[in-house]
Amino acid sequence: MTWINRLRLALGVLGVIVLTFGLALVFNHRQNQVASYQAEVAADTFNVGADHSGTVIKQAVEAGDTVTKGQLLFEVQSLQLKEDLANGLEVQDTPVYKVDAKRGVIAYFAVADGRVEALNAQKGNSVPGGGSLATIYGGDRFILADFHLTPRDYARVVPGAPARVTLANDQVISANVEHVAVASSADGAVATLRLDSKELLSLGKSTLAEPGAPLIVTVELADSGPLAPITDAVNDLLQQVGLR
Amino acid sequence: MATHDLALVDERDPQTRRQQTRNPYSPVMILLTLIATLGVLGYSVFLLNPASRGDLLPYSIVIFAESVLVVHALLSMWTILAGAKSPRDNAYYNTRRHLFGKVASPDPDTPILLGGREVSVVVFITCYGEPVDVIRRTAEAARQINGRHSTFILDDGGSDAVREMAADVGVSYLRRLSSGGAKAGNVNHALSQVKTDYFCIFDADFVPSRDFITETAPFFIDTNVAFVQTPQSYGNLRNFVSRGAGYMQTVFYRFVQRGRNHFNAAFCVGTNVIFRRAAVDDVGGIYTDSKSEDVWTSMLLHERGWRSVYIPDILAVGDAPDTIEAYTKQQLRWATGGFEILFTHNPLSPKRHLTMDQRLMYTVTATHYLTGIAPGLLLLVPALEIFLDLRPMVLGTSPWQWALAYAGFYLMQILLASFTFGSFRGEVLLLSTASFPIYHQAFINAFTGKEQQWHVTGTNAGRSSPFNFIRPQVYLFVFLVLTSVVAIWRDLNNAQFSLATAWNLTNTAALGVFMVVAVREAFSRQPSPARASEAAVPVVASAPRRLVVAANSGERSAS
Numbered sequence: 001m002t003w004i005n006r007l008r009l010a011l012g013v014l015g016v017i018v019l020t021f022g023l024a025l026v027f028n029h030r031q032n033q034v035a036s037y038q039a040e041v042a043a044d045t046f047n048v049g050a051d052h053s054g055t056v057i058k059q060a061v062e063a064g065d066t067v068t069k070g071q072l073l074f075e076v077q078s079l080q081l082k083e084d085l086a087n088g089l090e091v092q093d094t095p096v097y098k099v100d101a102k103r104g105v106i107a108y109f110a111v112a113d114g115r116v117e118a119l120n121a122q123k124g125n126s127v128p129g130g131g132s133l134a135t136i137y138g139g140d141r142f143i144l145a146d147f148h149l150t151p152r153d154y155a156r157v158v159p160g161a162p163a164r165v166t167l168a169n170d171q172v173i174s175a176n177v178e179h180v181a182v183a184s185s186a187d188g189a190v191a192t193l194r195l196d197s198k199e200l201l202s203l204g205k206s207t208l209a210e211p212g213a214p215l216i217v218t219v220e221l222a223d224s225g226p227l228a229p230i231t232d233a234v235n236d237l238l239q240q241v242g243l244r
Numbered sequence: 245m246a247t248h249d250l251a252l253v254d255e256r257d258p259q260t261r262r263q264q265t266r267n268p269y270s271p272v273m274i275l276l277t278l279i280a281t282l283g284v285l286g287y288s289v290f291l292l293n294p295a296s297r298g299d300l301l302p303y304s305i306v307i308f309a310e311s312v313l314v315v316h317a318l319l320s321m322w323t324i325l326a327g328a329k330s331p332r333d334n335a336y337y338n339t340r341r342h343l344f345g346k347v348a349s350p351d352p353d354t355p356i357l358l359g360g361r362e363v364s365v366v367v368f369i370t371c372y373g374e375p376v377d378v379i380r381r382t383a384e385a386a387r388q389i390n391g392r393h394s395t396f397i398l399d400d401g402g403s404d405a406v407r408e409m410a411a412d413v414g415v416s417y418l419r420r421l422s423s424g425g426a427k428a429g430n431v432n433h434a435l436s437q438v439k440t441d442y443f444c445i446f447d448a449d450f451v452p453s454r455d456f457i458t459e460t461a462p463f464f465i466d467t468n469v470a471f472v473q474t475p476q477s478y479g480n481l482r483n484f485v486s487r488g489a490g491y492m493q494t495v496f497y498r499f500v501q502r503g504r505n506h507f508n509a510a511f512c513v514g515t516n517v518i519f520r521r522a523a524v525d526d527v528g529g530i531y532t533d534s535k536s537e538d539v540w541t542s543m544l545l546h547e548r549g550w551r552s553v554y555i556p557d558i559l560a561v562g563d564a565p566d567t568i569e570a571y572t573k574q575q576l577r578w579a580t581g582g583f584e585i586l587f588t589h590n591p592l593s594p595k596r597h598l599t600m601d602q603r604l605m606y607t608v609t610a611t612h613y614l615t616g617i618a619p620g621l622l623l624l625v626p627a628l629e630i631f632l633d634l635r636p637m638v639l640g641t642s643p644w645q646w647a648l649a650y651a652g653f654y655l656m657q658i659l660l661a662s663f664t665f666g667s668f669r670g671e672v673l674l675l676s677t678a679s680f681p682i683y684h685q686a687f688i689n690a691f692t693g694k695e696q697q698w699h700v701t702g703t704n705a706g707r708s709s710p711f712n713f714i715r716p717q718v719y720l721f722v723f724l725v726l727t728s729v730v731a732i733w734r735d736l737n738n739a740q741f742s743l744a745t746a747w748n749l750t751n752t753a754a755l756g757v758f759m760v761v762a763v764r765e766a767f768s769r770q771p772s773p774a775r776a777s778e779a780a781v782p783v784v785a786s787a788p789r790r791l792v793v794a795a796n797s798g799e800r801s802a803s
């Protein structure tokens with residue numbers, strides 16, 4: 001075998017080793033992250049409950065409407081309340097409702113900015129005391145994501161871990177794991193992660209960030225393997241040169 | 245085994261008699277072929293089922309590669325089943341009975357009669373730097389063929405030792421000044437010097453039997469028969485490469501060529517063949533513009549309406565390539581020739597005057613070596629899953645479903661092969677798995693019309709290491725070994741054994757065997773003074789021809 005061919009062979013083998021090493025880093029990186037099989041934007045739910053039974057005489061919103069804090073939602077006329085008030089019962093106004101003692105009408109208001117998700121009562125309906133008039137999604141949005149995890153990977157999900165969130169339009173934002181809940185079944189563990197993202201909040205009322213909007217969440221797992229320092233070094237380099 | 249010590253009733257012992265009464269188209273073989281066809285269809289349904297489709301990249305690779313393999317397997321089984329009838333008819337037997345007139349035991353000087361008329365035959369032995377004793381063996385046997393014929397050594401190696409040997413054996417010797425057109429040019433040159441009705445061609449290492457003309461010539465009573473081809477059989481199956489390379493041809497020579505008779509598409513393989521000179525003149529001589537002059541000449545003859553005959557009788561025994569270098573060069577030459585047909589002379593084009601039978605068969609020939617590229621693609625599929633998590637099939641597909649579908653195709657093919665030949669040759673499977681870079685290179689060469697250059701110089705007394713020729717295989721082996729390590733690490737992490745790991749380990753082992761073969765060959769080729777001088781001839785001699793051929797092809801493209 002000639003020297004030039006020996007050199008070619010050696011360089012080729014070296015090239016293959018470098019390529020395989022690069023692929024192994026990609027693989028290791030993927031091993032250190034898990035992707036959700038289901039994830040969505042979630043928000044706190046506010047239930048507008050009827051304190052007194054009665055009849056809805058005014059309905060100020062429809063399902064899907066966006067509401068601001070303090071906006072009128074319903075007026076419910078309650079004969080029972082009117083009678084109670086006439087008998088000298090005192091009912092205090094709250095941020096949620098105001099009582100018109102003369103007419104025996106209770107006005108319900110939105111307690112937070114949000115969106116009317118479910119409308120359980122419409123004008124003319126009668127509502128029982130304690131019944132739900134509407135559900136409002138509001139407050140700060142967050143992310144709920146479900147993952148299939150092996151026991152080993154479950155142990156590697158730590159609160160505060162960084163995550164990448166891909167929105168429906170492929171925009172990528174960052175988030176952090178806030179809370180981990182888990183349920184095990186025959187198929188393995190299903191972990192439900194709650195993640196917070198400042199960038200999600202800054203999207204405001206964009207439809208991409210509406211509660212229920214689909215997402216893909218990729219969570220970084222704690223890496224303690226032999227390739228961890230190398231991966232970190234490569235990531236640092238990529239960050240430094242501006243590729244990441 | 246039931247034996248007894250009774251005397252033989254005739255000259256045949258049971259072994260011989262079993263051989264003679266053996267039916268190559270046994271009903272069990274036909275049944276197995278049908279079951280194998282069902283297996284192939286089952287496998288196709290499994291692969292094409294949209295419900296099990298996985299990631300696009302590996303799925304496309306698998307579908308492409310397996311389609312090539314499946315289609316060729318089906319066509320090959322079809323061809324085999326079509327070949328049950330012998331090409332020998334009444335006219336053949338009649339002619340053969342009177343081939344030597346009233347002479348009961350013919351000798352090499354008995355006139356050959358076709359339809360009562362004496363015909364002239366010449367035997368050409370094409371040489372190109374082979375060892376003198378190899379050529380001598382062939383020349384002596386050629387001279388001994390029964391029926392009046394002249395024998396010529398066509399020496400493109402320009403060796404004086406061969407000329408002396410020819411004089412010694414008593415055969416004629418021809419040498420030409422140029423060496424254009426390689427073997428085809430060599431034969432054409434001889435045809436311009438020697439005018440006979442028929443001519444036979446033997447490669448320098450193919451030792452013909454005495455009955456060669458007796459068995460083949462009678463077919464020419466049909467004046468449309470252009471050539472009669474007999475199989476290549478090998479007497480040197482002594483190491484891994486030669487066994488792999490030799491047995492690789494078995495199906496082709498025992499069944500495929502025989503089936504192709506019925507499509508009138510049996511093609512010439514360059515040696516162990518007898519041509520009608522008029523037919524070759526009809527297509528302007530042996531085709532010189534391809535390394536696979538044999539297939540091309542056959543196709544041109546078929547386009548002119550000539551008939552070809554193949555008989556499965558072994559009438560010459562030669563040497564299979566027994567080194568990785570020889571094997572690589574042989575396969576590259578054949579595969580390039582096949583792909584050249586695909587790219588420059590598509591048999592399906594309406595411009596060709598071929599029957600539908602012939603079009604199909606030549607398309608099989610032109611695309612056959614794609615089945616050699618397919619394993620190379622499939623070797624990458626497990627790596628895609630291991631490194632990039634891309635799977636050809638959806639996750640839910642259980643290993644058992646895979647195994648069943650796979651067995652339907654591959655296991656049945658192996659079963660069919662082992663039944664047909666009595667045993668299955670692992671060498672063939674291993675060697676063909678490791679051969680894909682050759683076919684890949686052939687595909688590229690045929691596509692670009694480039695001449696293959698080996699970066700080999702005959703320093704070490706003309707001896708070159710096999711690793712000069714198998715660099716891609718070495719790279720792939722290193723890649724597979726490293727991938728296996730990652731695969732095992734991955735499975736340990738996931739606490740789950742995966743099919744990808746199993747496949748990758750299998751592939752690594754297959755290529756590993758090939759590497760061991762290469763290493764052993766490299767070490768066994770350490771220079772020994774006695775062999776060095778002998779082996780120096782072919783390699784040194786091969787350099788000028790390559791240059792000439794390369795120059796020729798440049799001339800062609802310029803004109």
